[in-house]
Amino acid sequence: MGLCGSAAAGGANIxxxxxxxAAQPLGTYPAETKAVVVLDQTDYRVTAPGxxxxxxxxxxxxxxxxxREEGDxxxxxxxxxxxxxxxxxxxxxxxxxxxxxxxxxxxxxxPSFILYSDIRFLTAKAPAAxxxxxxxxxxxxxxxxxxxxxxxxxQETNPVSQIRISLTLPQGWEFKxxxxxxxxxxxxxIAPGRWEWVAHDLPGIQEEPMxxxxxxxxxxxxxxxxxxxxxxxxxxxxxxxxxYSTLTSGRRDPTPEITEQVQRxxxxxxxxxxxxxxxxxxxxxxxxxxAIEIGIGGYQPHPASDIYxxxxxxxxxxxxxxxxxxxxxGINSDYxxxxxxxxxxxxxxxxxxxxxxxxxxELPGDVKQDEYSSVVTAQSGKRYLIFDPTxxxxxxxxxxxxxxxxxxxxxxxxxxxLIRTPLLAPDSNxxxxxxxxxxxxxxxxxxxxxxxxxxDSAMYERGRLHYTDQRERTNDFERWLGRSIxxxxxxxxxxxxxxxxxxxxxxxxxxxxxxxGQTRGPLxxxxxxxxxxxxxxxxxxxxHYAIExxxxxxxxxxxxxxxxxxxxxxxxxxxxxxxxGFASYQSKIEVDGSKLLYWREYIVRELSVxxxxxxxx
Amino acid sequence: xxxxxxxxxxVAAGKRLMLAQHLFQINEKPRFSxxxxxxxxxxxxxxxxxxxxxxxxxxGMEVESLAPDDIVKLEYALYQVRQKQEAPDTIFxxxxxxxxxxxxxxxxxxxxxxFFDKVKSDDDQPALVRLSPSVATxx
Numbered sequence: 001m002g003l004c005g006s007a008a009a010g011g012a013n014i015x016x017x018x019x020x021x022a023a024q025p026l027g028t029y030p031a032e033t034k035a036v037v038v039l040d041q042t043d044y045r046v047t048a049p050g051x052x053x054x055x056x057x058x059x060x061x062x063x064x065x066x067x068r069e070e071g072d073x074x075x076x077x078x079x080x081x082x083x084x085x086x087x088x089x090x091x092x093x094x095x096x097x098x099x100x101x102x103x104x105x106x107x108x109x110x111p112s113f114i115l116y117s118d119i120r121f122l123t124a125k126a127p128a129a130x131x132x133x134x135x136x137x138x139x140x141x142x143x144x145x146x147x148x149x150x151x152x153x154x155q156e157t158n159p160v161s162q163i164r165i166s167l168t169l170p171q172g173w174e175f176k177x178x179x180x181x182x183x184x185x186x187x188x189x190i191a192p193g194r195w196e197w198v199a200h201d202l203p204g205i206q207e208e209p210m211x212x213x214x215x216x217x218x219x220x221x222x223x224x225x226x227x228x229x230x231x232x233x234x235x236x237x238x239x240x241x242x243x244y245s246t247l248t249s250g251r252r253d254p255t256p257e258i259t260e261q262v263q264r265x266x267x268x269x270x271x272x273x274x275x276x277x278x279x280x281x282x283x284x285x286x287x288x289x290x291a292i293e294i295g296i297g298g299y300q301p302h303p304a305s306d307i308y309x310x311x312x313x314x315x316x317x318x319x320x321x322x323x324x325x326x327x328x329x330g331i332n333s334d335y336x337x338x339x340x341x342x343x344x345x346x347x348x349x350x351x352x353x354x355x356x357x358x359x360x361x362e363l364p365g366d367v368k369q370d371e372y373s374s375v376v377t378a379q380s381g382k383r384y385l386i387f388d389p390t391x392x393x394x395x396x397x398x399x400x401x402x403x404x405x406x407x408x409x410x411x412x413x414x415x416x417x418l419i420r421t422p423l424l425a426p427d428s429n430x431x432x433x434x435x436x437x438x439x440x441x442x443x444x445x446x447x448x449x450x451x452x453x454x455x456d457s458a459m460y461e462r463g464r465l466h467y468t469d470q471r472e473r474t475n476d477f478e479r480w481l482g483r484s485i486x487x488x489x490x491x492x493x494x495x496x497x498x499x500x501x502x503x504x505x506x507x508x509x510x511x512x513x514x515x516x517g518q519t520r521g522p523l524x525x526x527x528x529x530x531x532x533x534x535x536x537x538x539x540x541x542x543x544h545y546a547i548e549x550x551x552x553x554x555x556x557x558x559x560x561x562x563x564x565x566x567x568x569x570x571x572x573x574x575x576x577x578x579x580x581g582f583a584s585y586q587s588k589i590e591v592d593g594s595k596l597l598y599w600r601e602y603i604v605r606e607l608s609v610x611x612x613x614x615x616x617x
Numbered sequence: 618x619x620x621x622x623x624x625x626x627x628v629a630a631g632k633r634l635m636l637a638q639h640l641f642q643i644n645e646k647p648r649f650s651x652x653x654x655x656x657x658x659x660x661x662x663x664x665x666x667x668x669x670x671x672x673x674x675x676x677g678m679e680v681e682s683l684a685p686d687d688i689v690k691l692e693y694a695l696y697q698v699r700q701k702q703e704a705p706d707t708i709f710x711x712x713x714x715x716x717x718x719x720x721x722x723x724x725x726x727x728x729x730x731x732f733f734d735k736v737k738s739d740d741d742q743p744a745l746v747r748l749s750p751s752v753a754t755x756x
Contacts, residue, residue, distance in 0.1 A: 475651045482650030486741075487734035490652060515738055520682045520745065525635070537644055571631035 012097035014089050018136040021059040022091050027201060029159055035060050035067035037160040038134070044150050045168040046225055052150070053084070055140040060158070062133050070158070071129025073100075075139045079118045079295040084140040086122060093132025100124050114291040114314075117298070146296050147243060148225050149234040151353050154185075154197075155219040159204040165221075166196040172228040176235030178349045179221050197221075209538045211545045212608065216343030222351040237350045241409055241416010247300050248335060248411070252324040255305040262328040272367050275329045276385070277502070280396040283322045283389040284501075288312040299352070316357035318389040323359055332362040336386060338408035338421070342607070345407040347418055358403065360384035360410055360419075361396075373428045374399035376419050378410060386421055392466075393459040395502045398428055401456050401551035405607055426554040426603045429455030433557045435530060441564040443517035443524060445485075448492075449531065451507040456551045458505035465498055481511065484531045488513035524567060528589050528598035530559050543611040549583070553604045561596040569596060580616040582606035626672075627746070635743035638684060638700060638710040641668050642740040648733040654726035659719060666714040672744075673707050679749045680708060684742030689735050691728070693718035696736050700744065708744055 021039045029036060039059040046052040060070045073088055088100040105124040110117035126135045154163055167175060171193060179185070187195040205217050224235035234240055254262070265282055266275045287307065291314035301307075301316035304324035313321065316335070323333045337354040339345050345354070360376070363383040369375050374386045374397060386403075387396045394400045405423040409416050430453070437447030453461055465473060478490055488511045496506040517524040534555075538547075563569065575588035587600040609617050626643070627634040637643050674680060683700040695715040703709040714736065721729055 471653075471655075474653075478650045478652060482647040486647055486737045487731070518684075518742055520685075523682070523745075525630075525743070525745070571633065573630050 012089060012099040014091065014097055014099070015136075015138075017057065018059060018089055018091075018134075021136065022061070022134040024161065026061065027159075027161065029063070029204075030206070032064070032206075033159060033204065034064045035062045035070045035158045037156050037158050037163075039162050039164075040156065040160055041164040041166075042152060043166045043168070044223070046148075046170060046173065048170075049148060049227065050145050052143050052145065053140060054143050054150075055085075055138075057136070057138045059134060059136045062129060062131050062135070064131055067131065067158070068129045071126035071133075071135055072123070073105075073126055073135075073137050074121050074123045075141065077120045077122065077141060078144065080144045082142040083122070084142060086139045088124065088126055088135065088137045090126050090128045090136075091134045092128040092130065096128065098127035100126065114293055117291075117293045118295065119293075119298075146299055147234050147240075147352050149222055149352060150225075151220065151222045151351050153218045153220045154199060155202050155205075157205045157214060157218070160202040161200065163199050163202060164196060165198075166190070166194060167223055167225065168194040169225055170227070173225055174228070174233075175223050175225040176233060177221055177223045178235060178351070180219055180346050181348050183219050185221075206544055208543065208545055210536065210547045210549075212343050212548050213341035216341050217545060220346075220349060220351075220353075222349050222353075224350075234352070235350055237409055237418045238415040240350055240352060241411045242414075243352075244299070244335065244337060244409070244411045244416065245413060247296075248320070251301050251303050251320050252327060253304065254324045254328045255308070258304060258308050258321075258324055259328050261308070262325045265325075266329050272331065272364050273371065275331065276326070276361060276396055279322065279325050279329060280387060280389060282325070283318055284392045286311060287318050287321060287389075289314065289318065289390055289392075291315075301357075315388075315390040319357045319359045322387075322389045326361065331364075334360045334362070334384070335411040336360045336408045336419070336421075337411065338403060338406060340402050342402070342404075342406045345409075345418075347407055354409070356388075356390070356403075358386065358388040358390070358408075360386055372397035373424045374404075374422050376422055378412075378419060379417055380412075384410070384419075391459070393462040393501055394455075398455060399424060400459055401429065401607065404552075423607065424455070424552055426552045426605055429457055429551050429553045431457045431553070431555040433531065433555075435557075435559040437530060437559065438562045439517055439526060439564060441566055442514075443519060444512060444514045445516035445530070445561070446510075446512035447530075447561075448508065448510040451509075452504040453507070454504045455553075457553065457555075458501075461505055462498060462501065465495065477509070481531070483533065485511070485513040485516065487515065523570065524564075526561070526563075526596070528559060528561060528572075528596055529557065529587070529600060530561075530598075532557065534585065534602050540614075543614040546611060547609040547614065547617050549604050549607055549609060551604065552607065553602070555602045557598070557600045559598040561598070563594055563596055565594070572596075580613070582609050582613070582617075628743075632747055633681065634678070634746040636672065636674070636708070636746050638670065638672070638708065638742070638744050639668060639698070639712050639740045640670050640672075642712070645737070645740065647737050649726070649730040654723045654730075657723055658721040658726065658729060660716060661719070663715075663717045663719060665716075666712070668710075668712040670710045670712075671703070671707055672710075674746050676706075677749055678746050679705070681745040681747045683708065683710075683744050684739070687735075687739050689732060691732060694732055696732070696739070698739050698742075712740070 026036055037060050041057040043055040044052050086102040090098040105122040108121045108123055110119045185197040185199055187197050190196045205214050224233045226233040265278045269275050290312040301320040304321045307313040307317045307321040326333045336358045338356050339354050340356050363385055372385050377383050386399055404421055406421050408421055410419045432452045435449040437445050439445050491510040494508040497503045517526045569591045572589045578585045582605055584603045590597045626637045680702050686699045688697040697713045700710045
């Protein structure tokens with residue numbers, strides 16, 4: 001057998017801790033388990049405020065071919081962070097040994113929508129990452145943190161046999177650890193100024209269709225640490241809010257140019273609604289989303305003056321400029337930091353792990369709450385309109401489903417408060433389809449449909465329209481239509497109000513499809529539900545996690561089908577009416593002379609269905 | 618490969634049940650939906666499918682009608698479906714599909730699309746099952 005490459009065996013120098021971990025007997029795991037993490041050890045050694053050394057040892061055994069991805073090794077380095085050590089080893093199922101050294105790792109940029117970030121990744125593919133192999137990965141990085149807090153998952157998607165987390169602090173320093181409810185581990189003091197948390201046999205996350213974001217399911221902890229005498233450590237939401245308030249202090253100060261722009265935009269307008277709509281529309285249409293995050297730029301927005309001058313920014317930049325402009329217009333607003341994976345922000349784990357910033361606009365006392373859908377009331381009694389200026393297609397007053405019913409941190413001048421973003425009513429996200437069709441005696445069906453979309457249903461379509469050309473739009477539309485009818489000819493598609501996000505998006509289309517009615521002797525079978533299927537193909541078996549429905553919604557279909565003159569309706573299905581609380585479905589078919597009338601309404605009231613209600617779903 | 622599976626295959630339609638006959642095609646999406654095509658079509662390999670399904674209808678119900686047999690032949694492809702009532706309470710269906718060519722020009726798209734549209738349309742044709750007259754009259 002030949003081996004090649006610098007990573008190959010021969011001189012592999014496997015440390016004892018790797019051999020010991022590899023020799024450990026494994027427990028019993030579900031048959032579909034891809035890999036087992038034998039050891040996940042992280043040691044944090046704080047050296048000064050904002051500085052610590054992170055040392056990681058990680059050992060995994062691959063059980064199935066799908067577990068090969070565990071051989072994709074990566075460590076990230078932020079600005080001013082320094083790599084002390086980087087090594088990986090593999091012992092395959094035939095006991096061949098391989099070693100990767102620092103020179104075998106490639107440096108990559110941040111793989112995301114961010115145009116530029118100074119976070120780098122050192123990555124490598126472990127040799128022989130195959131079933132039966134044990135892969136070990138060890139690295140040490142001198143970290144620089146913008147806050148005195150470390151965050152870590154203590155669970156992985158694969159089962160973990162043993163996890164060890166330790167914290168070493170300078171003399172006299174203290175810490176506060178925060179855990180999800182019911183999963184706290186007790187630290188053991190293993191040396192002066194050093195504590196350790198240990199857990200064994202943690203289950204993995206099982207794949208299920210329509211499951212919540214995995215990051216929200218994984219157990220994680222936050223450890224805030226602080227020097228003697230420091231009050232207001234990062235172990236509370238209020239403290240994190242105060243930190244962010246300080247970090248953004250002065251960033252929203254308006255310049256004369258911003259003031260002039262606002263005065264131009266809201267000239268002659270005195271009411272809250274008009275001013276807010278004009279200013280939010282300006283941000284949505286005139287300030288491009290471009291993210292450049294250097295150093296603390298991952299947390300701290302640029303000054304409003306820069307964002308206005310350059311006409312671009314990331315989420316916190318757009319939020320900053322809007323807040324500045326609103327201030328000029330006499331409207332107070334506060335940052336809201338949030339995560340786009342609902343369920344990731346855990347109330348019992350105060351943490352700076354967020355990935356998005358939006359805005360809370362304070363509602364004046366004379367504005368009625370029911371004028372807007374996305375309103376929350378803070379503990380102070382203040383009412384806030386939650387708005388995302390990064391979202392170009394959701395008008396102020398609404399909020400896309402991704403951000404609904406989620407914990408988020410409202411950052412005020414006096415600190416922070418964890419709020420729950422609103423869950424919007426089904427009517428705020430609607431699809432209303434009305435169709436008129438003619439069925440001929442050879443079974444062909446032709447007709448026209450008008451489709452009105454609002455909320456998320458319009459937002460996603462507007463985004464798609466924005467980023468596609470006419471040919472792609474037609475292909476997409478035909479692909480969607482092809483799920484309901486075959487062999488059709490699409491005769492006309494008209495799109496109305498695509499650029500007017502405060503109005504419904506309207507599609508009007510005409511088509512003809514042959515053999516829609518299937519003749520069986522004297523019978524013709526016709527499906528009155530011409531378009532769109534509400535079913536989901538999910539296997540019925542015991543469910544571990546909630547079913548994510550995506551968005552609250554109301555979808556209505558009303559079709560009128562003129563049947564051939566030489567036919568009469570012989571039989572129709574009974575009406576259907578199902579209401580399971582989180583959703584309802586109704587349909588009915590009626591006959592009116594030569595017309596077949598079909599009506600269906602599908603309502604989703606919740607974003608998530610708990611696993612115990614899986615059968616209802 | 619052998620497996621056991623339970624799944625709904627019938628839809629109530631008034632007095633009848635519409636029963637999917639070609640069980641392995643139930644969730645298949647249309648192969649081609651776009652009216653126009655700019656690029657050629659490439660299948661990695663020629664392939665053949667043969668499905669044979671026997672469905673026993675519930676007691677108290679009887680088969681009213683089956684989808685008609687059909688055959689579509691092209692120089693390079695074949696599709697054939699046959700259905701029959703092999704016993705008073707059992708439906709038999711056989712589906713044969715052959716695609717013998719891997720590369721097509723855009724000019725051939727209309728024919729290819731028409732072929733696959735016909736395949737999809739026939740695959741979706743249900744059998745009709747209704748209450749046996751004896752059961753219906755005793756209600």
